[in-house]
Amino acid sequence: MVELYPWQHTQWAQLANRTQHPHAYLFHGPQGIGKHVLAQRLGQLLLCSNPQQHQPCGQCKSCLLLSAGSHPDFYAVQPEEADKAIRVDQIRALVDFVGTTAQLGGRKLVLLDPAEAMNTQAANALLKSLEEPSGDTVLLLVTHQLSSLLPTIRSRCVKQACRVPSPSEAVRWLQAQLPEVSKEDLAQLLSLARGFPLQAFRLHEQGAVQWQNLMLEELDKLRQGQQWPSAVADAWQAIPLLLIFDWFYQWTLLLVRQQITRSPCQTPNPLLRDYLYELTAQTECTQVLAFQDWLLQQRHAVQNRANLNRTLLLEALLVQWSDLISAG
Known part of the structure; x- marks a missing residue:
């Protein structure tokens, strides 16, 4: 199971305690604050067949298949190459998946990240599935640039603004991940990443x-x-x-x-x-x-x-x- 970041726990409690979930979420916020992890964790909860205290159990068949990357009712879409667009063929394959019956008898789940990578044809191809998903299907879209998405995409999703960590939270997390890095270099990394800790970590690796x-x-x-x-x-x-x-x-x-x-x-x-x-x-x-x-x-x-x-x-x-x- 993916682990949430420290600044996400309050928002997670609000999400996980919902008795009903919409057919489509749109997680949005700056790059480098953990939106994908929050969406992924929600997907694990929604697919889990035996959740414990609003958390995925990690032990049921569904959780184990998801951890192994072989869950038949989970579908992930991302660019096939870095900095390339999500093509219309990829979205058509997603639409075909949405139209099938869940093999484990529960929900089907789609995770699409980053949503702004869809070209215009791909975005238009997704509209039907966003408006009328087949069966108990939940689509989780993640975007770094909410304004870049078509208004018709935005209007068909429940928008979930993801919390930005405070400067002190960002520094504490980055220090824990990079204990060998000097305070001066940590400050430079956070400055380069505009204060977003995951982006700062990626920049350090690069x-x-x-x-x-x-x-x-x-x-x-x-x-x-x-x-x-x-x-x-x-x-x-x-x-x-x-x-x-x-x-x-x-x-x-x-x-x-x-x-x-x-x-x-x-x-x-x-x-x-x-x-x-x-x-x-x-x-x-x-x-x-x-x-x-x-x-x-x-x-x-x-x-x-x-x-x-x-x-x-x-x-x-x-x-x-x-x-x-x-x-x-």
Whole structure:
């Protein structure tokens, strides 16, 4: 059985104590707070044939099959490849599953994560099952971006906003998972993850602190004319595009705040603090805001899994950034 995170217990009690459950839930909230675990735990409870005190028993045939990954009445849908869309063929297979009879005689359960990965065809194909699921079927959808889903998807589900851990809860959990990591690096990880502990843990596994430091070093060379955008783009090939655009957006927010307050930005990364301080006099606030608009447009294209040329997109980003910091 999956274990809940410490900040989820109160919300779990509210969910588990319900006497009736809707045919579709939509768990939503920022990435990195444990939405999938909460949905998965609810799925275990709904499939369990002998729940104990509103918890899955872990011992019945249904629980054992689910733990083994061979439950005939459970169906999971996710992108077949990282950063790819959930295709309409996958949803059609889900619809076929929903139309079958439960083999164990109880509920059927579908877990779809992340829901925003469905392309338009796939989302439209799901509508019928969301509106009129066959038999005792419960669909659990998980999304990091509620606004990205079709209104017709959102309206057919009971929305479940997932609790964001407090800063102290996030720090305690991350310290317990990474006892070997210094407090300074933990603070950097949480800053990179905007305070979301699971995202911070994943970033640590990927080496994100080193990634961001590499980006800052290359950008400083670019600022001083020691590097070309094409060479910088090559140096960043291992870094996920969404992370790059997210970090640039965070940096521009800090830069605007610094320009307005005329005081150094508050960040646990000394490299970033020094770099942004150097840029304050080299940039204009209105130009930074215009660059943010461009960033958001490009990030939206990346997020929607548009067929983009990574190298050309990074070079365009770096040229835009160079123009920004030289225009002031």
